[in-house]
Structure formats: C-alpha cells, structure tokens
Amino acid sequence: MRTLPPAAGPGPTCERPVGLSARDLPADVVVGAHSHEWGQLTYAADGMLRVSADGGSWIVPPQRAIWIAPHVEHEVTLLEAARLTPLRVHATRAPFPGENCRVVEVGALLRELIAALVTGGDGLPERRAALLGELILDELAQAPTRPIRVPLPRDKRLLHLCRALMEAPGDSRTLGEWARAAGASERTLARLFETELGMSFGQWRRQVRLAHGASLIARGMPLWQVAEQLGYASQSAFTAMFRKTFGAPPSAYFAAGLT
Incomplete structure (x- = not known):
C-alpha cells in the first residue's frame, strides 16, 4: 500500500x-x-x-x-x-x-x-x-448513528495480526496458525485478545466479518457472494451468525434501515 x-x-x-x-x-x-x-x-x-x-x-x-x-x-x-x-x-x-x-x-x-x-x-x-x-x-x-466498530489492540504483535485479518476477513487460519506466523505462542495471543480487546479471537474475527459483510450488503452484493467472500460455508451460515449478532436476518435488518 x-x-x-x-x-x-x-x-x-x-x-x-x-x-x-x-x-x-x-x-x-x-x-x-x-x-x-x-x-x-x-x-x-x-x-x-x-x-x-x-x-x-x-x-x-x-x-x-x-x-x-x-x-x-x-x-x-x-x-x-x-x-x-x-x-x-x-x-x-x-x-x-x-x-x-x-x-x-x-x-x-x-x-x-x-x-x-x-x-x-x-x-x-x-x-x-x-x-x-x-x-x-x-x-x-440529526443523522441516525450506524455503528459497527471493530476494536484494535495496542500490542504490536496482536495489531499486526488484526490488520492482516482485516485485509483478508475470509482468511480461515486458526489462532495457532496465526501465532506461528507471528512468532508468538497461541496462549500468548489468546491472552492478549482477552486483556486488550475483551473478547476471544473467534469473537473478534466475527466482528470483522460482520462489519465487512454489512458494508458489502449495503452496496448491493448478493448474500451468497458475501458469505463466500467472508469464508462462511454457506449463505445460511452467514445469515445465522448475522441474526445471532443483530437480532434479525440481513433482509429484515436492512429493510428496517438499521444499518
């Protein structure tokens, strides 16, 4: 870049x-x-x-x-x-x-x-x-607020990992695989996610994927394509995660103007 x-x-x-x-x-x-x-x-x-x-x-x-x-x-x-x-x-x-x-x-x-x-x-x-x-x-x-925020860490090792995953939200590597690439132990990175970001690696990655997904849907990308781009096995798997997080499937969420 x-x-x-x-x-x-x-x-x-x-x-x-x-x-x-x-x-x-x-x-x-x-x-x-x-x-x-x-x-x-x-x-x-x-x-x-x-x-x-x-x-x-x-x-x-x-x-x-x-x-x-x-x-x-x-x-x-x-x-x-x-x-x-x-x-x-x-x-x-x-x-x-x-x-x-x-x-x-x-x-x-x-x-x-x-x-x-x-x-x-x-x-x-x-x-x-x-x-x-x-x-x-x-x-x-008077503009409605539309927050989908992804927290970022201060630790340089974790920040490097987070930025890399934000560049490729569909990357399916496990935390252990990321740890080997970062030259740190999986246990260390897991602890840093909890202490610096207040959530697990899986929860943080889900936030990233949903932030990207909501923006892609807002731009008119079909749900199946969004799910594929973000590494979900199917459109229904992405929809289920979206519903779990936002309380409604993408179709209802966007129709209600909640984005």
Whole structure:
C-alpha cells in the first residue's frame, strides 16, 4: 500500500464553519495517521473506506460517514477507488460534543448538501458557503448513528495480526496458525485478545466479518457472494451468525434501515 499525507488547504473559520477538500484516490492507498485542529466528517460518495481512530476501526461504505473530533489521530485506507470528501468542521461547532467518533447515515439531503459544496469549490460565494455549512451541521446533528466498530489492540504483535485479518476477513487460519506466523505462542495471543480487546479471537474475527459483510450488503452484493467472500460455508451460515449478532436476518435488518 502507498501512504499519502492528508490533503492540504485552509481550515474552517467562524464565518465559514464547514469546508472540504475533495480528491480522487485509487484503491489500496492509505492517508497516514494524522489529526486536525478542526473536526472532520470522513466521507466518500462512492467507494469504500476503512477508518482507524480512537482505538477502533470502522468500515465505511458510501451510505455512511464517520465523525472524528478535533485532535483525534486517525488513518484512512481506501478499500476501493473513491473520491474522498472530508468535511472540515470548526472546533466550536462540533455536532456531537464529547464524542471522539460517531458513524452516521448519509441521507439524501445531507448527500446533496455535500455535493453542492463540492460543485461550488473555491468559487462558491461566501454567503452561500456559510448557509450550506449551517444546513449541513443541522442535518448532521440529526443523522441516525450506524455503528459497527471493530476494536484494535495496542500490542504490536496482536495489531499486526488484526490488520492482516482485516485485509483478508475470509482468511480461515486458526489462532495457532496465526501465532506461528507471528512468532508468538497461541496462549500468548489468546491472552492478549482477552486483556486488550475483551473478547476471544473467534469473537473478534466475527466482528470483522460482520462489519465487512454489512458494508458489502449495503452496496448491493448478493448474500451468497458475501458469505463466500467472508469464508462462511454457506449463505445460511452467514445469515445465522448475522441474526445471532443483530437480532434479525440481513433482509429484515436492512429493510428496517438499521444499518
């Protein structure tokens, strides 16, 4: 993967509390760990992102975005080619006070407001830019939250394993096989999963697979293909695990707008 710096450009101001810096990026590019004085809504109208921040990781499809508070270090990985459109929000206008990160649904109105800022670019009249910013902040504060968070460890050995599995969620290797590759004992890794993440290896891998699965379903991928890509023996096996975790099968879950 190729690592890039964050996009340059001026931050938001009190007069213009919301700004953005859109750029087209290919798949397998990482915007390296960084932070800002302002808050940021990390969003792409197409393509899929993985955002790591505040000790966790989120898979973010086009229908979602993630709020990152000022001064919170974060890293963005492009899982698909996308136009990355991070909204910069003045620190005094944070829509979710006291929250470092929040995943929200990007509804039709919010999506169109962001598109209007992108289309206008630097030539957008100051008054119109300010009005669009106010509407975006009002809509953002009311957006439904859609969290599927995967916790990340601090231990470097375990973090390396976790990142590798997140790159290939369908990998079916056992913890013992991962341990041999990591140069650690299976017992050590099992203990680290429990102490650092509060769950077993199997539970954590299930979280990763469900996070990826929910995002793939949201993008319209057939269930059988999602199950196959994530290493499940059948569509019914994936559906059973989805139901066990979320209390409903994928069809009902998505029809109810719960993603």
